[in-house]
Amino acid sequence: MYKGGLTLKILLLLIFTDFLETFTHLCFKKSALPESGFVITKPLDAFIFIKTVALSGFLWIGLMSVIAIFIIWSTVLSKIDLSVAVPVASFSYILVPLVSIIFLHEKVTALRWAGIVFILMGIILVSLSAKKDATVLK
Amino acid sequence: MKRGLIFIIILIVSTSICDTISQLFLKNSINSLNISIDSLKKIFSFIVRLILFPKVWIGFIFSCLSLFIWLFVLSKADLNFAFSLDSMHYVFIALASSVILKEKVGFKRWWGTVLIVAGIFLVTLGSG
Numbered sequence: 001m002y003k004g005g006l007t008l009k010i011l012l013l014l015i016f017t018d019f020l021e022t023f024t025h026l027c028f029k030k031s032a033l034p035e036s037g038f039v040i041t042k043p044l045d046a047f048i049f050i051k052t053v054a055l056s057g058f059l060w061i062g063l064m065s066v067i068a069i070f071i072i073w074s075t076v077l078s079k080i081d082l083s084v085a086v087p088v089a090s091f092s093y094i095l096v097p098l099v100s101i102i103f104l105h106e107k108v109t110a111l112r113w114a115g116i117v118f119i120l121m122g123i124i125l126v127s128l129s130a131k132k133d134a135t136v137l138k
Numbered sequence: 139m140k141r142g143l144i145f146i147i148i149l150i151v152s153t154s155i156c157d158t159i160s161q162l163f164l165k166n167s168i169n170s171l172n173i174s175i176d177s178l179k180k181i182f183s184f185i186v187r188l189i190l191f192p193k194v195w196i197g198f199i200f201s202c203l204s205l206f207i208w209l210f211v212l213s214k215a216d217l218n219f220a221f222s223l224d225s226m227h228y229v230f231i232a233l234a235s236s237v238i239l240k241e242k243v244g245f246k247r248w249w250g251t252v253l254i255v256a257g258i259f260l261v262t263l264g265s266g
Binding site for chain 2 (some may be wrong): 016025028030034035040047050051059067075093101104106108109112113117118119123125127128
């Protein structure tokens with residue numbers, strides 16, 4: 001199966017999923033944030049935790065966003081290789097810290113940014129090497 | 139390192155492992171389906187056919203478990219810290235692809251994996 005290159009439309013879709021991904025985790029964080037003091041000591045506590053978090057609308061908005069990402073990815077991956085899609089998608093590793101600073105008032109140290117750069121380079125290398133495997137599959 | 143931090147890291151490792159197991163089951167099911175998806179209609183028929191696979195359900199259970207642990211992590215840790223560490227699932231997938239799926243993991247991919255681990259190490263150090 002031949003897969004074409006990265007078109008502007010696909011690139012925009014991928015960047016859109018980066019934002020959706022970031023939005024998802026921001027929602028998840030918002031839904032879990034009020035439970036920061038929650039301690040799980042017995043299995044029943046886990047259910048109480050889920051119940052409390054599930055009452056937050058943020059969790060459900062986040063889950064809907066996950067479904068949207070899944071549908072967009074299924075479409076995108078039928079058009080381009082994973083090795084092209086993943087590096088563009090890993091843009092969210094930069095977006096999430098930015099959003100954390102702006103909306104959650106978290107602190108990101110210089111060392112942490114350096115770590116994020118390493119992670120990004122790692123993800124790009126990992127996905128570039130997938131290109132060869134994908135060719136074998138075709 | 140603080141005890142709380144180690145606990146959070148163990149939880150992130152668990153959620154990444156659950157995620158990896160879930161993706162292995164999904165990948166295994168998709169491989170046995172062997173259809174191409176190029177239209178929205180096909181995506182839905184693809185999803186419907188996937189749902190009928192028992193392995194997809196096992197994957198789904200692990201996804202739920204992963205989400206549950208993830209929410210618990212987020213209730214305790216900074217989002218930017220947890221999200222960066224969650225990139226370790228790339229490492230687990232590389233390991234699992236090589237050991238379980240017997241895929242050939244090339245030189246480049248191992249180097250990428252090493253960089254991700256180094257990055258995770260720096261991010262953790264950066265949390266003081």
